[in-house]
Amino acid sequence: MVSFVSIEMVVTITIMMMILPLAYAISSSLSTYEGKALRSTGWWNNSASHHCTWENVFCNEANSVTGINISNSDKELGELSKLNFSSFPNLVNLVLHNCGLNGSIPQQIGTLAHLTSLDLRSNNLTGELPFSLGNLSQLEYLRLSYN
Numbered sequence: 001m002v003s004f005v006s007i008e009m010v011v012t013i014t015i016m017m018m019i020l021p022l023a024y025a026i027s028s029s030l031s032t033y034e035g036k037a038l039r040s041t042g043w044w045n046n047s048a049s050h051h052c053t054w055e056n057v058f059c060n061e062a063n064s065v066t067g068i069n070i071s072n073s074d075k076e077l078g079e080l081s082k083l084n085f086s087s088f089p090n091l092v093n094l095v096l097h098n099c100g101l102n103g104s105i106p107q108q109i110g111t112l113a114h115l116t117s118l119d120l121r122s123n124n125l126t127g128e129l130p131f132s133l134g135n136l137s138q139l140e141y142l143r144l145s146y147n
Contacts, residue, residue, distance in 0.1 A: 034065045037087035043070065043077055060090060067093040076100030080125065086111045097143075098122035110135035117141040 035051040038044060044054050052059035058067030065088050070077070077099045085091075085108045092114050101123035109118075110132025116139060125147040133139075 034087055037084045038065070040084070041077075041082040043075070043082070058093070064090040066090050067095075069093065069095040070099045071095060071097040073099035079103040080120070081106045081108075085109050088112065089114070091115055093117040095119040096123070101125055104128070105130055105133075107132045109133065112136060114138055119143040120147070122146040 038051050038054070038057065044051075044057075050063070051057055051065070052063050056068060056070045057065060058069070060066050068083075068088075068091070077096065078101070080096070080101050080103055085106070091112050094112070094115060095117065097119050098121070101120065102125065104127030105120065105125060107130045109130060113135075115136050118136070118139060118141065121143040122145070125144070129144070133142075
């Protein structure tokens with residue numbers, strides 16, 4: 001018995017073989033970009049290892065940052081603007097509680113489209129709340145007290 005493979009099946013398999021390496025390359029590139037953005041803050045000393053292995057950094061299966069949780073840090077983190085928010089398209093949770101943040105909350109925070117939880121309480125943040133907080137349509141939890 002002779003079996004035939006349809007042209008649609010061949011095209012589908014060919015496309016899949018082309019897309020999978022591209023998806024991996026994009027994911028790997030994003031992960032590298034996120035790692036550089038985290039290193040540039042100066043908040044971590046683990047510059048040699050992969051950022052998804054760092055304490056207080058949480059990643060998904062694709063090694064993309066989904067959470068940053070630094071609470072009650074002895075280290076003064078300084079300006080919140082050190083964190084390049086646009087580098088984290090998959091960030092869901094951002095907790096920087098009682099860790100010596102100062103300055104204002106940058107407008108760029110509104111680029112975190114998937115953010116559901118934002119906790120910046122007990123720092124030294126000043127100024128007006130940025131209008132871009134209104135862009136965080138997924139936000140369910142917001143704590144800004146004691147600033």
